[in-house]
Amino acid sequence: MKSVAIVGVGMTPVREHWSRSIGELAEEAGRFALEDAGLATADALYVGNAYGATYNQQTQLGSLIAGDLGLAGIESFSCEAGDASGGVALRTGYLAVAAGAVKTVLVLGVEKATDVVGLARNTARSVSLNADYETVNGATLTAMAGLLMRRYMVEHDVELAQFEGFSINAHRNGARNRKAMYRNLLRPGSFGKAPMLAEPVSLFDSAPDADGAAALVLAPADEAVDLAPKPVLVAGSAVATDTLMLQDRRDPLHFAAVQRSAAQALDQAGLAAGDLDLLELHDGYTILTALALEAMGLSERGSGWAWAQADGEQISLGGELPLCTFGGLKSRGNPSGATGVYQAVEATLQLRGEAGDNQVAGAETALAQNLGGLGSTAVTHVLSAIPE
Amino acid sequence: MKSVAIVGVGMTPVREHWSRSIGELAEEAGRFALEDAGLATADALYVGNAYGATYNQQTQLGSLIAGDLGLAGIESFSCEAGDASGGVALRTGYLAVAAGAVKTVLVLGVEKATDVVGLARNTARSVSLNADYETVNGATLTAMAGLLMRRYMVEHDVELAQFEGFSINAHRNGARNRKAMYRNLLRPGSFGKAPMLAEPVSLFDSAPDADGAAALVLAPADEAVDLAPKPVLVAGSAVATDTLMLQDRRDPLHFAAVQRSAAQALDQAGLAAGDLDLLELHDGYTILTALALEAMGLSERGSGWAWAQADGEQISLGGELPLCTFGGLKSRGNPSGATGVYQAVEATLQLRGEAGDNQVAGAETALAQNLGGLGSTAVTHVLSAIPE
Numbered sequence: 001m002k003s004v005a006i007v008g009v010g011m012t013p014v015r016e017h018w019s020r021s022i023g024e025l026a027e028e029a030g031r032f033a034l035e036d037a038g039l040a041t042a043d044a045l046y047v048g049n050a051y052g053a054t055y056n057q058q059t060q061l062g063s064l065i066a067g068d069l070g071l072a073g074i075e076s077f078s079c080e081a082g083d084a085s086g087g088v089a090l091r092t093g094y095l096a097v098a099a100g101a102v103k104t105v106l107v108l109g110v111e112k113a114t115d116v117v118g119l120a121r122n123t124a125r126s127v128s129l130n131a132d133y134e135t136v137n138g139a140t141l142t143a144m145a146g147l148l149m150r151r152y153m154v155e156h157d158v159e160l161a162q163f164e165g166f167s168i169n170a171h172r173n174g175a176r177n178r179k180a181m182y183r184n185l186l187r188p189g190s191f192g193k194a195p196m197l198a199e200p201v202s203l204f205d206s207a208p209d210a211d212g213a214a215a216l217v218l219a220p221a222d223e224a225v226d227l228a229p230k231p232v233l234v235a236g237s238a239v240a241t242d243t244l245m246l247q248d249r250r251d252p253l254h255f256a257a258v259q260r261s262a263a264q265a266l267d268q269a270g271l272a273a274g275d276l277d278l279l280e281l282h283d284g285y286t287i288l289t290a291l292a293l294e295a296m297g298l299s300e301r302g303s304g305w306a307w308a309q310a311d312g313e314q315i316s317l318g319g320e321l322p323l324c325t326f327g328g329l330k331s332r333g334n335p336s337g338a339t340g341v342y343q344a345v346e347a348t349l350q351l352r353g354e355a356g357d358n359q360v361a362g363a364e365t366a367l368a369q370n371l372g373g374l375g376s377t378a379v380t381h382v383l384s385a386i387p388e
Numbered sequence: 389m390k391s392v393a394i395v396g397v398g399m400t401p402v403r404e405h406w407s408r409s410i411g412e413l414a415e416e417a418g419r420f421a422l423e424d425a426g427l428a429t430a431d432a433l434y435v436g437n438a439y440g441a442t443y444n445q446q447t448q449l450g451s452l453i454a455g456d457l458g459l460a461g462i463e464s465f466s467c468e469a470g471d472a473s474g475g476v477a478l479r480t481g482y483l484a485v486a487a488g489a490v491k492t493v494l495v496l497g498v499e500k501a502t503d504v505v506g507l508a509r510n511t512a513r514s515v516s517l518n519a520d521y522e523t524v525n526g527a528t529l530t531a532m533a534g535l536l537m538r539r540y541m542v543e544h545d546v547e548l549a550q551f552e553g554f555s556i557n558a559h560r561n562g563a564r565n566r567k568a569m570y571r572n573l574l575r576p577g578s579f580g581k582a583p584m585l586a587e588p589v590s591l592f593d594s595a596p597d598a599d600g601a602a603a604l605v606l607a608p609a610d611e612a613v614d615l616a617p618k619p620v621l622v623a624g625s626a627v628a629t630d631t632l633m634l635q636d637r638r639d640p641l642h643f644a645a646v647q648r649s650a651a652q653a654l655d656q657a658g659l660a661a662g663d664l665d666l667l668e669l670h671d672g673y674t675i676l677t678a679l680a681l682e683a684m685g686l687s688e689r690g691s692g693w694a695w696a697q698a699d700g701e702q703i704s705l706g707g708e709l710p711l712c713t714f715g716g717l718k719s720r721g722n723p724s725g726a727t728g729v730y731q732a733v734e735a736t737l738q739l740r741g742e743a744g745d746n747q748v749a750g751a752e753t754a755l756a757q758n759l760g761g762l763g764s765t766a767v768t769h770v771l772s773a774i775p776e
Contacts, residue, residue, distance in 0.1 A: 001488045021520055044627075053441035058519040060470040060632060063764035067631040073648060075627040077476040077765065081465040082448040088465040092480055099487035100389045101625075131446040132409055237489075239432075239463040243455040244448060260461060376451035377465065 003221035004097045004237075005386065007104075007228035008037025009345040011214035013179040014333035020211070022049075022056050022112040026065045029213035030108050034069075037217040037227055043102035044075040048089030048109035050082055050337035054127055055116045065108060075102065082128030083284060085109065086214070086340025087239070087370030087379025093218045094237045094381075103219060109341030110213035128373045130245050142206055142285075144246060144374055146198035149287040152253055153200065156302035160200050163286040164191035165308025166323075167204050167330055169315050170283060174327020176357035181210050181333030207284045210333030214341040216348065221386070230352040235365075236265030236382035244376045255295035257378035262296045262369065269365075269382040273298050276382075277363040278350055279321060280343040282371035283328040292369060322360045325350060340370030344381060351385040391609035392485045392625075393774065395492075395616035396425025397733040399602035401567040402721035408599070410437075410444050410500040414453045417601035418496050422457075425605040425615055431490035432463040436477030436497035438470055438725035442515055443504045453496060463490065470516030471672060473497065474602070474728025475627070475758030475767025481606045482625045482769075491607060497729030498601040516761045518633050530594055530673075532762055534586035536634060537675040540641055541588065544690035548588050551674040552579035553696025554711075555592050555718055557703050558671060562715025564745035569598050569721030595672045598721030602729040604736065609774070618740040623753075624653030624770035632764045643683035645766035650684045650757065657753070657770040661686050664770075665751040666738055667709060668731040670759035671716040680757060710748045713738060728758030732769060739773040 010032020012025050026047070034042065045066050052058045062076030079089040086109030093105040126140045134144065152158065167186055174180035186204060194202035217227075224231035240260035246252045266273060273296045283289045290304030298321070299307055307314055307323075315323035326332050326346040329339060347366035349355045355363075363385075370379045398420020400413050414435070422430065433454050440446045450464030467477040474497030481493040514528045522532065540546065555574055562568035574592060582590035605615075612619035628648035634640045654661060661684045671677045678692030686709070687695055695702055695711075703711035714720050714734040717727060735754035737743045743751075751773075758767045 023520075050447060051441065053439065053515050054445075056519055057442075057515045057523055059438060059468060059515045060760050060764055062469055063629045063632045063760065064518065066629045067633075067636060072629055072631045072636075073644065074629060076629045077467055077469040077472070077479075077627060079465055079467055079480075080447055081450055084465070088450075091465075092467075092483070095480070095483040095487050095489055098489060099483050101483055101486060127441050127445050127447045130452065131444055132411075135445055239465060241451045241454045241460055241462060241464045243460045244451045245455075248455060248460075256461065372448050373451065376448055 001098050002100055004094050004218050004234045005221040005224035005231040006216050006234060006348050007219045007224050007231050008033045008217035009348050010036055011179060011342060011345050012212050014181045014210045014212040014335055016114040017211040018114055022052060022058060022110055023064055023068045025112060025211060025213040026108055026110040027068045029215040030065065030069050030106055033106060033215035033217050039104060039217060041071050042074065042104040042106040042217060044096055045071065045106045045108060046089045046092045047078040048086035048337045048341055049078050050080060050085040050111060055113055081377040082372030083336045084340055084370045084372030084377040084379050085337035090340060090344055090381060091237055091239050091379060094234055097218045097220060105218040106215060107218060107341060108213065108215040109338030111335040111337045112211045113209045114211050134245060142201055143198040145285040145287060146201040148246060148252060148374055149200050152287055155253060158305055161192035162305050163205065164188065166283060166286040166289050167191055169308060170324050170328040170330035173317060173325055173358055174331025177326045177332060180327040180331050181208060182331050201285055205286050207329035207334040210335045212333065212335035212338050214338050214345045216341060216345055231386050232348045232351045233384045233386050234381060235269035235384045238264035239379050242376050244373060246374055253291065255291045255375040257375050258292045258295035261378040261380040265380040265382045269384065271365060271382060276321065276365050276367050278325055278360045278366045279323050280347050280366065280368040281323060282369055283324055283330050284334060288371060317358065317360055325355065325358050325360055340379060343368040343370060347383050351383055389486050390488055392482050392606055392622045393609040393612035393619040394604050394622065394736050395607045395612050395619050396421045396605035397736050398424055399567060399730060399733050400600050402569040402598045402600040402723055404502040405500065405599040406502055410440060410446060410498055411452055411456045413500060413599060413601040414496055414498040415456045417603040418453065418457050418494055421494060421603035421605050427492060427605060429459050430462065430492040430494040430605060432484055433459065433494045433496060434477045434480045435466040436474035436725045436729055437466050438468060438473040438499060443501055469765040470760030471724045472728055472758045472760030472765040472767050473725035478728060478732055478769060479625055479627050479767060482622055485606045485608060493606040494603060495606060495729060496601065496603040497726030499723040499725045500599045501597045502599050522633060530589055531586040532634060533673040533675060534589040536640060536762055537588050540675055543641060546693055549580035550693050551593065552576065554671060554674040554677050555579055557696060558712050558716040558718035561705060561713055561746055562719025565714045565720060568715040568719050569596060570719050589673055593674050595717035595722040598723045600721065600723035600726050602726050602733045604729060604733055619774050620736045620739045621772045621774050622769060623657035623772045626652035627767045629765055630763050632761060634762060641679065643679045643763040645763050646680045646683035649766040649768040653768040653770045657772065659753060659770060664709065664753050664755050666713055666748045666754045667711050668735050668754065668756040669711060670757055671712055671718050672722060676759060705746065705748055713743065713746050713748055728767060731756040731758060735771050739771055
């Protein structure tokens, strides 16, 4: 099994891109990543996209985007696992290079939610729930996140405002990131008073749907130094699932897929969670972050929320274990199928020391974790800087 | 790079499965394949599905199906390339085993088109065209196939009835296959008089949308003999793309993606197209078969249609190079995202000598080719029997 490295990255700003198509967004990010790697083409293109069929009446994005990039001919297809689609596209690229089947791979996540009207827009995120048992009864992903959060609050005797640190941290980091969607700061105290979307999940808790594309280039690690001045090693890669529905889990407050995929990826990298220099977690809702921290063993059961306390010392850019360093889904925005690739691109910039105002000093290892549904799919990648 | 073998197969009949859900169909095929391999579980599950979001308002099928199979926990996600979704799921499983990242993989294609009403049903297949330039103007996949066929007929001076041999052959083989959807025979002469769908593509030319699931188990070839009495080697695996839209191709009558993926897969297998014992081609429309035969160099440009002549001697089960031996998409039916897995399962049965009434005597090598759109994605796998 060949070692795999990231040798180029690119992304568009995360916005409501009203005037740009899914192909245009993908093309921009793809070109940036290829240019960053000093390549004109790649041997394969794997696309992460969650809701193209629903939002954009578009499948076969592999062929579409390869064509838009002038690369028609190369191997290409899409990978999907709800909001974890970007993560599983990265996993597929990793497998292809690790197998030696191809040399260079462009991994590209893209989503275009804006300019979609009617039912498609209202229901799109809910197609990642169970259509026959949940969606048909009117459930949405945010509604189910509300149930999960309520259960946590009751079982662990936690108040709503105690989750605020995650959102405050995300916006503090996003405010420094020119590519982030919402760059406003959140004042302490405002989280608990925000308008409710699906109680107790509020507007300042749920990450915004957004448009954007992010891309990275993979190559065999032993050839990466010829391609990039600062290649980053994909030291661990793992995907795990849990039941699609919360109701089928013996313990809905335990994210088994997160535990399993993180343990596998860290084991491959020869690291413990505590060794990491930063975490890009899937903060689609604050409850996801709290439960992910617990499932990875970084905090005790019922105390994941506490990581965001004490003025954010622990999770801020200068803290013990910085979290969502470019703003996370909450502030940078959540272009669903692209999110997992954004996370990996941001972690790569950190490990290259090119994160600018968002730099975590001396970052050498990072974990990027992308979730589908409410922990139904968990994709964990561990990245590490390659010593020069 | 590890050699990869198929150690188990399973499938449901192809039907209008009005009373069965996408999860139920998948579960049945998955269980059959695992049982056939003598396994209780697999390390990973890759799902081929084309239109779940459109037809069934369902994404994250990886998590859903892993859960339905009692395998929640394992790595799983979906792969999509329009009607070539099953083929790219097989490709992903091949990469995972070839890399040594996992040992056993369940590859499962599933589609459920029946019991879908309204716009979703009418437009689903068209989401594999370009939404912004084709679908928005009312084009459907069948309409575009009609344009392509007309262009072929004019350029090569071929009459409609001259394509009939492909459909006659498909139905002759499908009539022997209990899992096929349409088991009627087509009489010579009826093809040219069939009701038109999108002239010149008729009802007896276009393969029917259908429901079904097919699955296979992959394992490293060097361990396959311990798992299966008759493992089949995946001797070649390749994916290639062409532009999504016909209008962007310099020569729409040349299927560049077919040529490229077939050449790569055959080269990996150390075979020439003429060495093959049977072909499972993507006969969604007869024009696709004619153009695929030409692109693979099996016939001259403009004479692919002639392969189906002379009472089908060349392509029948007892012919020189049997085609679509279980009825192909036309007679077995086209459960879109499952089709590529059906093809591989059928080819495997041939190479195991377990094809029953559809057996090609002495078959040792087979090529299975799955197309997305009108040749926008081409996935080619070459399979070969492993000598005992």
